[in-house]
Amino acid sequence: MMSEHEVSDSSSRPHVDIWTDGGCKPNPGPGGWGVLLRFQGREREMKGGDPETTNNRMELTAAAVALETLTRPCTVCLYTDSEYLRNGITRWHTGWVRRNWRNASGDPVANMDLWRRILDISKKHDVEWHWVKAHAGHAENERVDQLATEGREELTREP
Template sequence: MAMERSTVKVTIYTDGSARGNPGNGGYGAVLLYTNPRGQEFRRELSAGYARTTNNRMELMAVIAALEALNRPCAAEVYSDSQYVVKAFNDHWIDGWRRRGWKTAAKKPVKNVDLWQRLLAAMEPHEVSFTWVRGHADNALNNRCDELATTAADSGRLMEDTGFTEGDAD
């Protein structure tokens, strides 16, 4: 009799930040996992980028967190970004893909490079998205904000190679 493998459950909090639009930006993510023995594990991720946007950093936070997972997981993502959460929960992304990465108004979808990277990062996982109010009383969302803004202000900034002027909101 084959043993049924249990799905690894991971809770992920994410946030992005930009100082100007475009401007220096950063993302932060906190990943939480409890193993079968009840041991809790926490991993924090962050990075800063020059000349980027808040929405790109919101996307990068989720991408970095999912790309950090080393096996298929059930990942519950908490984000204060309506842009990210609604893209999946309200099925915007389905329409964008169906229309060849065009909005309902037939305009090019912004940040296509990151949306495609996010879809690829999601592929091995079961991912759900939950919106949380930003800058409120959620300690983990606030920690992600701190990670993101610290990275944006760090002076150790990478180039956001996919950024184009059309991505600015």
């Protein structure tokens, strides 16, 4: 199993598959995120939450945490069911950066702190961003959905 700070000891760029998910109930409200990393047949799961957040912030947090876990440059296939995350990172961010982190309407970009975090850590890796349909029987996507729910529920459990 990978430790928090170790992905591979090989000298070549390792390949890592990552699945991420996040959500809130209600939105906004308590939220959770989940991550599944797969490297050389080994898996690592992570989850967490925030007592007051949004679905989009949890989706972005999951991706940021997953990429920050990698301690050396990797080739990454990252799978998300969030079109917001995938479109933001593959299409919209160039305009935001060009407009000094303003959207097309001239307003500050929502979740700018997380977008910057993801863009910064992504520079270290070769990341391919893949969208998968949610709740469509994709085993890894279902697992990270479950982890995100657990992350949220752990915040709201009575002691």
